[in-house]
Amino acid sequence: MKIHKYDTVIVGAGGAGMRAAIEATKRSRTAVLTKLYPTRSHTGAAQGGMAAALANVEEDNWEWHTFDTVKGGDYLVDQDAAEILAKEAIDSVLDLEKMGLPFNRTPNGTIDQRRFGGHSRNHGEAPVRRSCYAADRTGHMILQTLYQNCVKEGVEFFNEFYVLDQLITEVDGVKHSAGVVAYELATGEIHVFQAKSVIYASGGTGKFFKVTSNAHTLTGDGQAAVYRRGLPLEDMEFFQFHPTGIWRMGILLTEGARGEGGILRNKDGERFMEKYAPVMKDLASRDVVSRSIYTEIREGRGCGPEGDHVYLDLTHLPPEQLDAKLPDITEFARTYLGIEPYTDPIPIQPTAHYAMGGIPTNVEGEVLADNTTVVPGLYAAGEVACVSVHGANRLGTNSLLDINVFGKRAGIAAAEYAQKADFVPLPEDPESLVVGQIERLRTSTGNERVAELRRELQETMDANVMVFRTEQTIKTAVEKIAELRERYKNVAIQDKGRRFNTDLLEAVELGNLLDLAEVMAVSALARKESRGGHYREDYPNRDDVNFMRHTMAYREVGDDGTESIRLDYKPVVQTRYQPMERKY
């Protein structure tokens, strides 16, 4: 075991982690721990764009953007945070441009902008061009640009270090962050990082679904680490299903495709979104479009022999436009489906995409221990966090924005805290939980296999807590997850070595997915209403009287060691906008 001491430790090197690192490194001695090489992070997969009311191509302003964000989130958004997001969007895009990001340009040389779902002029009048983009590679450009600037600033990275535990020390009865415990992939060695500030920027948790746009490595490690230490997770029942994943594979085809004029069609060739969203049509918010697709499929208008998908039709768009604006996704269709998007429509289905919920923070990125108390020294930003700027449903292009705005804020806040604070003492045997976990897995002689449990988990999640949910389906999922958690105790791995033991880490990651799946299902069961990404067929309406509030889920351990989940609720911050019915 090795002990390291840093002012600030950042967990994750995607967009949020590196944006934080650029600020923190200038202000404090900073280490970035990341399980992937920074440029492998899933931010690089983002395609469509980053929202900011630059008004480069038509009239726009941050107030309209705030409104769209609040409405898109079905009014579960904390409005003070949404206002910060929309206001600081403009500078955060300009920051990236100055760092070198190669945005697409307008004829007069400014940053070009395009349409995206749910973004409108004047509170829903018509779609507006708000998304700043670089072809359909915006996330790639953001990730590369931030990594380039980390190289420039001399950010210190620990690559292929897996953070597996959060260290908490109570000082005067208040829980403080003391550091983290990490596992080094190359050697199997355990490292304790003592730090004044820790920032989680470890991304999403989509891998508990089967059909997903998320990378194999998005397993919610950060959420699980803090949750296991008794800190709450907020709004975990809200997960976004993106309408256009490649059929059966889940690989994303950006909403930008519809922004450029792409149309969804059922087996009769009908543009069915006209029925469900007369004004915004194919560009209604994602939860609305995903539900419409499944309604078409359920009512027998799906395509293919099994009627289990619909089509994204780009065939009416000029090939030059596809080449210039959507080169990557058209190539995905060619590579993975053998389809030529110039002439053939692309089979798609909704794909599990984005976790709206996560580690609760305030607008400075400080992590909350309950509805109001912060955990000194602990921060979170990006998809792992819940500020909440996305509420019940995130608008497209608002996440690349979120990671930049709140990554920067968390980086500054954490480093400034570290400048003033002292180290808190490490708990006794700080590595013990991780060592115990690793040794148990390495020496287990049980008969359960990681891949089998993961497959069963993904299947139950897809079948029971996806786009449509009922009490019945969610209960089925809860029971199945409980069974899988029991069987997980008997999981054994084949690789017993120390060097690059990815067999072992997949087992650890599965444990995280199981914990988080349970939180999601239990939170979903209790929310007896439909709002944004959470749609209950047995409670099809939004219920502002009982459920205009955030879910806070806590892990409880009884005296006899039994685990359970306790749910509490947190008020939503409302400033300018009163809840209205959502129409697109």
Place this chain on the structure above:
Amino acid sequence: MATPVMDKVQADATASPYITVTFRVRRFNPEVSAEATWEDFQLELDPKERVLDGLHKIKWEQDGTLTFRRSCAHGICGSDAMRINGKNRLACKTLIKDINPEKPITVEPIKGLTVLKDLVVDMEPFFQAYRDVMPFLITKDTNEPTRERLQSAEDRERFDDTTKCILCAACTSSCPVFWNDGQYFGPAAIVNAHRFIFDSRDEAGEQRLEILNDRDGVWRCRTTFNCTDACPRGIEVTKAIAEVKRALITRRF
């Protein structure tokens, strides 16, 4: 509007897809043995599946010790460059049907970087070469604009190709010069230098050119085109290197 023709995928979807393929994988684990060996695995795969799906099937169903890097599974993170049937490719972007499944499919680590375990190589020298070309925008910033810097669409287009790089190392590890001498910067580093040299906003082109003028710089390139063939992003790597060479001679870029 006419209803698009939709029969293509449907025809494919009804046929019974699975075939038996052999993966012949280069195994190496110094914890077990100092020698690398070949190992064969038989698996059932749909020809439309990826080589990465095959590797996962082996790891998840047959041999959990098989080790490789991967993340996104659709060709954008650059984790899984490997030598498949003797050519550098991304395992997640190579479909079984495109590589003749009738014969054993060989899978080995990329060449020229130290193998650490099975298909995992030491990427540090590769990233070091990248860092050495100062891969970040440098401006004098005497008059930092309040808004964005302007750039015409044509100027933006000038370096578009080299912005696509995902740092997968397929090019560098396919280069015979790099195999013989690991000191050579390698194509990927030059691609990333190109991305800034030809960016109208950058003001450090001269400095970068001096770095590449080095003994281990662009002049080592012998234009074998291996890199261009290998690049999964379709970057015209050899052309980018040629443009850097030309810029070194003319000092115009």
